[in-house]
Amino acid sequence: MKNVEDHIGEIILRYRTQNKLTLSELEEKSGVSKSSISRIENGETKRPELITLLRIFEALDVQYEEIIELYISNETRNSSLHDLLLEAIQLPNEDLTIKIVSRILENPKEKTEDSVEILYNTALTVEDTEIKLVLFNQLAQYCRTRGIQPYMSKALFHRYRIERNNPHRLEETFRHGEEVLYYIEFLSHEERINLCYLMAFDAHDLKKYEQCIELGKMGHAEDSTSNEIKERIALAICNSYMRMGKFEDMESHIEMYEKLGYRFIMERSKYLRAIILSKTGHYQEAIPLLRECVGEATKNNLIHRVNDLIEALLNVNDVNSIEQVINTEEQNFSFDFNNAYNFSGIGNYYKNKGAFLVSRGHFNEGMDAYLQSIVYYGKINRIEEIMSCAVEINMHHCELKKDMDLELLKKLNEVYNVIKFGIRNEG
Template sequence: MDTFQTLDGLYQYAGLVKDVKIQVLLYDAILKYAREHGTPVYLARALFQKYLIKRKDLARREQSYNEGKELLHYLLYLHENDQVIALYRLGLQAFSLKLYSECIEFCRKGLSKNQEVSELQASATLATCNSYLFLEDFILASVYLKEYEKFNYTYVQENAEYLRAIIYSKTEDYRKAIPLLEKCLERSKTNARIPIANDLLNIFLKMEDANAARNIFHQEVAILPAKIETPYMFDQVGLYYSLKGKFLIEQGMFDAGIECLQKSIQYYGEIGAYSEIIENTSLIIRSHVVHGKMLNLEVLQEFDSLYNVIIRKK
């Protein structure tokens, strides 16, 4: 068999294999062979398929993202539809890693190529809008919000209303932001409530409105998602417990606050959010110092357990 027949046969076979670990090994074999024989088409295809598999490992997002970017050198060797999917997937993963400028770069490239309307295209538009929000470019955020509103999916209008509330919040127009966020929270499904609750908490804590913040915490059972599957949701639950922990410590409920911060670290550990883990760990130690408390054996054992779990995921 010649090189192309060999690579094509192995590539087709790899796509049929159910065991993910064996799939990755087969794609690695294709990559090695394609590099040695100068066949960039199969190099690009194997990189693409390997990236789609490895990006699902939430604890190794940064590693899979950096490896996935090698695909950019061979993008033109993919079918146009796969080029667009690769750009969207890299953009969405960049957003989950809080690399907002890179998210915008990849999603905009994908949007410029893509004419076919899809939910993935809608997600890329939404991520671009959100990235501009985090970068505090509210003009371009509003531009992409209008583009996002054009998609004819049932959830789009609710998401768009939420984004408009975020723009009000970011520009500190709390008079408009709070009622709109409360409306979004009331009508949202369980798995969509946690980011809205976090946005309200951030506003109430800035306003030093303890009663309003306490009211959100009282709704915890209805707010926390029943099932957490995406990096974004792990991040949002981690943020919720971080905000709650800080609030409880400030309100004099020291032990309950520390427990929340430990929960926050656990959720951040699931996605390898190391800067947030370090920040919360530092806050736990600093809180003990400020309040004249000794780090008890139970807290230290919890640190050790969390450390071992996180290290195993690296």
């Protein structure tokens, strides 16, 4: 019986003959040396590299999927299959990766636990994000059907860590994180802390403030070390209490974290207490502090501090100060970010700017600001906020008895197309 190498060699020879190509001509088209091609055709090369076969088949214009699958299915040694997997990862080729992973997991000559462990350790070392995600997805699905909960939980955890880097799909990703929580006991101590912290941040960005507090405190209960992430979680907890209007709880937690020596809170205590003053109507005390905080802001938190200052100024109808803030601070904004919290902050800023400009008689400029707001909300799929902007645009037209001109409709259409295209690409 012919081995698979002989079979593949015959296929290459047959298609080369049909295409009337010499070895030299196929070498030129494929980039594979004619001596290598000749050895493969003669069955002399044992287990040719995948990249070599793919180049030859592509040069011959052959549908190679079934042939490669045959090549994979005839291999029973995990060491060789692992080598094939590493080749597929380097290509990178998702379809081939999935086929090889399935073959490794279903290989009757190897113990299931050994195969799973090999794949898990391999996945940890992969740099290509998409391939890494494919590996963890395959592992999670297989381990779920076989009841291998320790590796299923770890694969789901790593899938969540990868997926959460896409702010446009944060809601879906958060649900995946909630699935991991059911199996948190199978994670290592460090992984449990990491999961709680990451989910707390995501809950905050998704305005799930009660869950942010709960998850953050779960992480704190596990984490006995001193580190910046732990203190950032404390800030997210304080912010969550603020967003929920629980200012007494916010103040008590600020005091607790100060006593614990959380530098990240201590450096921001003036800002946090200025927010409490503003939110409780003490604007005369809050506004000077908020101005100071804007002046002390970093590029990462400037937009949020400007929003808080503008909100306070709007409540006292200080239009001159608002105009000054817009004119001086917007040029200092950093747009070099990729997280939902900052996209939301920029969206809020342009929405408030749009309303302010319309109120000052700058109607067209206000509409442009609203469009900017919609763009940033669209990057994180905030449909409710997008609809709110659309409602306000329509409301201003009705109140000022303005017709929706063609130019604005074109701009709206362009913005919606950008958002729709982004959703389609990320989906």
